[in-house]
Amino acid sequence: MSFVEYPDRELMMVALSDRIASQLRRALEVQERATLCVPGGTTPGPVFDVLSELELDWARVDVLLNDERWVGEESPRSNTALLRARLLRNKAAAARLVPLYAPAPQPEDRLEELSEGVRSALPLTVLVLGMGADMHTASLFPGADKLEEALSDTAPEVMALRAEAAGEPRITLTARVLREAMHCHIVITGAEKRAAIERAANLPEIEAPVRTVLPIATIHWAP
Known part of the structure; x- marks a missing residue:
């Protein structure tokens, strides 16, 4: 784990955007496609804005979320809707979205179909994560119903989880997929x-799920 401290959030978002783009460019020099995996929520919005304007061979980049609430894009809580509005536009409109939601009453109804799409985009080239004050990352929440399985080395690529703190049912990449990323960034403020x-x-993963990626992560923090 390495820790990078910035004097303000604006500088952090610009610097992180440049770093992500550089890592994707280097990957595309030696492989046909690259994968960018990003969080939802409001914190990464400025990073998305900057990235969307950067010169990059976006047509060869797969973009997917760390996790998604089981809601349609018409919902204000949809991470996919945020991704379309802030990242998949301008130059980045050419990127391929790998979905983590499909219309159905429950995530289990479409889990295998969505898992196939995720498998086609692995391993993750650049992984950007957020973290909650409860130390969850993606939808790996302390107290989630299948957290132990989602943290294991034998977990499938994608799982449906439910937790009291999560609100809606969630679909999430599992810890195994996150740990196999080539580059991992955690953005907190x-x-x-x-x-x-x-x-x-200093806590076990079951209490602090973000710990699962700390050995490979660069932490980006601003006040």
């Missing part, structure tokens, strides 16, 4: 989350 990630380093 504020004193509370800095304290949480420092605490996570």
